[in-house]
Amino acid sequence: MKFNTKVIHGGQHHDPSTGAVMPPVYQTSTFVQTSPGKPLNPDYEYSRAANPTRTALEHALASIENGTRGLAFSSGLAATDCVLRGLKAGDEVIAMDDLYGGTYRMFTRIYKESGIVFHFVDMNDLEKFQSLINDNTRLVWVETPTNPLMKLADIAAIADITKKHPNILFAVDNTFATPYLQKPLDLGADIVMHSATKYLGGHSDVIAGALIVKDEELGSQLHFQQFATGATLGPQDSFLVLRGIKTLHLRVQRHCENGAKIAEFLLNHPKVECVYYPGLPSHPFHEIAKKQMIGGFGGMVTFTFKSGAKQDAIAFLEKLKVFTLAESLGGVESLANHPALMTHASIPEDKRKEIGITDDLVRLSVGVEDADDLIEDLKQALA
Numbered sequence: 522m523k524f525n526t527k528v529i530h531g532g533q534h535h536d537p538s539t540g541a542v543m544p545p546v547y548q549t550s551t552f553v554q555t556s557p558g559k560p561l562n563p564d565y566e567y568s569r570a571a572n573p574t575r576t577a578l579e580h581a582l583a584s585i586e587n588g589t590r591g592l593a594f595s596s597g598l599a600a601t602d603c604v605l606r607g608l609k610a611g612d613e614v615i616a617m618d619d620l621y622g623g624t625y626r627m628f629t630r631i632y633k634e635s636g637i638v639f640h641f642v643d644m645n646d647l648e649k650f651q652s653l654i655n656d657n658t659r660l661v662w663v664e665t666p667t668n669p670l671m672k673l674a675d676i677a678a679i680a681d682i683t684k685k686h687p688n689i690l691f692a693v694d695n696t697f698a699t700p701y702l703q704k705p706l707d708l709g710a711d712i713v714m715h716s717a718t719k720y721l722g723g724h725s726d727v728i729a730g731a732l733i734v735k736d737e738e739l740g741s742q743l744h745f746q747q748f749a750t751g752a753t754l755g756p757q758d759s760f761l762v763l764r765g766i767k768t769l770h771l772r773v774q775r776h777c778e779n780g781a782k783i784a785e786f787l788l789n790h791p792k793v794e795c796v797y798y799p800g801l802p803s804h805p806f807h808e809i810a811k812k813q814m815i816g817g818f819g820g821m822v823t824f825t826f827k828s829g830a831k832q833d834a835i836a837f838l839e840k841l842k843v844f845t846l847a848e849s850l851g852g853v854e855s856l857a858n859h860p861a862l863m864t865h866a867s868i869p870e871d872k873r874k875e876i877g878i879t880d881d882l883v884r885l886s887v888g889v890e891d892a893d894d895l896i897e898d899l900k901q902a903l904a
């Protein structure tokens with residue numbers, strides 16, 4: 522199947538008991554057994570281990586990322602946590618130096634505390650990256666494009682290096698790109714992670730996470746971690762994400778079209794200093810974007826003000842009418858966010874400055890509305 526067919530049919534079956542085209546929301550915690558230890562259906566005993574609505578979603582996730590196993594979690598961070606739980610004190614992680622604030626907080630305030638060593642590095646400096654690999658390195662964690670600076674990492678080039686080290690797992694947070702544009706497993710990554718809260722769900726109505734892998738043994742290990750610790754996605758939320766996935770291709774196409782128009786508009790606006798959008802030829806990682814993001818460059822656009830003033834960013838955000846000032850991204854509606862005060866406030870100020878999350882930085886999640894209305898809104902708020 523091609524991708525646009527997979528989002529609708531990949532790994533899906535009509536409900537065997539009723540013929541329902543969409544899987545019902547199996548709102549049940551447990552399943553009947555005919556004799557102790559003999560469930561009526563051997564696949565289902567207790568919903569923390571498996572639930573048919575979640576299974577339908579997990580099959581869809583595996584299908585759209587070209588994996589063999591998908592796992593659905595109660596949030597994106599729960600999915601990340603499941604990978605980190607496989608590590609022990611003394612193990613080392615090499616991570617990209619620009620990450621979603623919550624991922625950075627988990628790495629530095631939970632796992633660093635338990636003795637895991639983190640190196641945050643510019644993943645485009647492959648020599649530096651390679652020099653950090655040693656016998657204790659167990660995990661390489663990359664987000665591409667990154668939240669909020671739209672930095673990119675060359676997934677295939679990193680995979681070429683990690684593949685030489687059988688003890689290292691290479692995980693990619695594919696939240697911003699989505700599998701419509703970028704398939705990390707095909708490029709050599711071992712694990713794909715999603716905040717399914719974003720583009721996969723697509724409607725800002727659910728918190729969810731996902732892991733997808735190609736290797737079945739790794740899939741079983743991650744499932745064991747998830748089952749043993751319990752951060753699974755409930756049946757209602759599984760249904761919502763599955764429904765979102767069915768229109769992923771249509772939505773992301775429009776996100777890309779609108780994102781490109783808005784990046785172009787901002788680039789030519791006299792009050793705007795920098796525009797971070799991988800589709801712009803001026804973007805420092807445009808060549809990597811063209812190589813690994815196939816079919817567009819997404820709907821996330823970040824920019825700064827010529828004045829460099831925090832107050833200008835705040836005044837702009839307060840004046841928006843079509844864009845909604847709110848955390849999160851990837852829904853059908855356009856959202857605007859001030860990373861330093863909102864999504865990335867958990868990163869210490871000096872660290873934020875060091876990586877470029879300045880106080881005049883604004884992040885836009887460009888939705889699927891009419892692009893003219895969005896541009897008019899930006900125009901009036903900038904004026």
Ligand SMILES: Cc1ncc(COP(=O)(O)O)c(C=O)c1O
Nearest residue numbers: 596597598621668696716718729
């Ligand atoms: C790139 C990225 N990864 C991970 C997460 C965490 O996901 P969640 O909020 O679903 O836990 C987010 C949330 O904004 C994100 O933007």
